[in-house]
Amino acid sequence: MSRRPGQVAILSVFLAAACWPSSAYAGDGKVVCDARGVCRVVAEDTVTTGGRPGQRGRHAVAGNEAGKRPKCADSLQGNAEVPCQLEGLGSWVNGRNCYFQQASPQPPAGDPAWEGHDAGDGAVYDAYCPDNPNMTSAWFAQPPNGAAAAVDPQALALRAVRNMTLLGPDIGIAPKPGGRGAVGMPVWMWAHDTPGAWGPVVESASAGAVTVTATAKVTRVVWSMGDGSEVVCADRGTAYEAAFGKQDSPDCGHRYALPSAVEPSGTYHVTATSTWTITWQGGGQAGQLTEVRDSAVDLDVAEVQVLNSR
Numbered sequence: 079m080s081r082r083p084g085q086v087a088i089l090s091v092f093l094a095a096a097c098w099p100s101s102a103y104a105g106d107g108k109v110v111c112d113a114r115g116v117c118r119v120v121a122e123d124t125v126t127t128g129g130r131p132g133q134r135g136r137h138a139v140a141g142n143e144a145g146k147r148p149k150c151a152d153s154l155q156g157n158a159e160v161p162c163q164l165e166g167l168g169s170w171v172n173g174r175n176c177y178f179q180q181a182s183p184q185p186p187a188g189d190p191a192w193e194g195h196d197a198g199d200g201a202v203y204d205a206y207c208p209d210n211p212n213m214t215s216a217w218f219a220q221p222p223n224g225a226a227a228a229v230d231p232q233a234l235a236l237r238a239v240r241n242m243t244l245l246g247p248d249i250g251i252a253p254k255p256g257g258r259g260a261v262g263m264p265v266w267m268w269a270h271d272t273p274g275a276w277g278p279v280v281e282s283a284s285a286g287a288v289t290v291t292a293t294a295k296v297t298r299v300v301w302s303m304g305d306g307s308e309v310v311c312a313d314r315g316t317a318y319e320a321a322f323g324k325q326d327s328p329d330c331g332h333r334y335a336l337p338s339a340v341e342p343s344g345t346y347h348v349t350a351t352s353t354w355t356i357t358w359q360g361g362g363q364a365g366q367l368t369e370v371r372d373s374a375v376d377l378d379v380a381e382v383q384v385l386n387s388r
Contacts, residue, residue: 167206171222176207178222181215184230193217198236231361234290238283239356239367242292246373247299247350248275252318255375260382261334266327267301268315269350275373276314277354290360294369297355303332304346304377338379345376 162170168179181202185191191202193216200219207213216222248270253259269276277295284290301309315330326333338346351372358365 164206168204169222174207174216174222175209176205176213176216178203178205178216178218180204180221180230182230184233185215191215191217195219196236198233198240201230201233231288231290231358231363232365234283234285234288234360235292235356235358235365235367238281238290238292238358239294239369241281241283242279242294243274244279244294244354244369244371245272245275246371247296247352248272249348249350249373249375250315250317251348251375251377253377255377257378259334259377259379261337261379262382263333264324264326265303265332265334265377266316266318266322267309267311267330267332267348267350268317268327269296269299269311269352270317271314275352275371282360288361290358292356292358292367294354294356296352298353299330300351300353301330301332302349302351303334304338304341304348305334305336307332334379336379337381338377339381343376345378347374348377349374 164170164177167177170177181191181204184197185202187197189202195217200217201221202215202217203222205213205216250266250268250270252266259265273279275296277293279294280291282289282291297312299311299315301311303309309330309332311330313329316327318327334346338344341347349372351370354369354371356367356369358367
């Protein structure tokens with residue numbers, strides 16, 4: 079094809095492919111399809127530009143296929159236009175020169191794709207950038223302009239959990255903190271049935287038409303007794319009463335073999351760690367999450383004094 083000054087334009091347009099194989103021809107343009115099935119149409123055509131030499135024309139190529147699509151300005155090459163939407167790749171975002179669609183499923187927490195952010199603060203979008211093939215994803219606090227927002231129920235569940243007030247166990251223990259226990263004598267541990275420290279705690283989070291409801295409840299408590307031993311209690315434990323005397327706790331107890339004087343602090347630092355199991359459902363999905371919280375008390379345990387009489 080001959081070229082005359084002021085009548086030549088070389089441009090690129092991207093279309094959802096399936097019409098032409100790689101390196102085929104469409105009219106006067108060469109169609110080159112990449113591995114994702116997106117075709118770059120590099121076309122030479124005569125475009126009237128008012129007869130001013132060197133001015134680049136504006137033209138949407140590839141015949142009827144291109145003509146059926148809305149065009150987005152801010153192109154890759156000169157003044158060429160690109161389709162606003164590509165099936166399987168999402169929406170074109172001006173200024174970023176990429177197609178974006180929300181990744182599903184979202185990457186796991188800590189994945190580099192989150193760019194240091196937490197799940198629930200925004201979302202990771204798959205990116206297709208014809209001029210920058212190394213860019214495959216991007217994090218956005220809000221959906222990028224023009225890209226449809228897909229609601230991720232798990233992200234809503236995480237948001238609901240962040241809005242919960244989940245406390246460590248409301249500790250009950252005998253002997254009481256401030257009192258004194260004795261080596262070899264039973265210690266009773268239990269968690270008071272305090273809603274914020276035991277549950278259930280219920281929160282919901284919504285986005286658009288999707289609402290996710292999460293319910294949290296403590297499912298076990300692990301007691302670190304300060305002497306190197308741990309006691310795992312599947313329930314709250316039994317509160318001690320004076321009528322129990324020197325009996326062992328039926329479900330959550332301990333006996334110390336040494337006095338707390340062996341510790342630098344002179345006391346045993348007892349830590350109770352609760353596991354909160356959180357079930358959630360909404361948006362056609364359901365799942366389970368866990369959180370841990372802890373509380374602590376200090377316990378004074380003395381050596382038993384034995385008096386011999388003669």
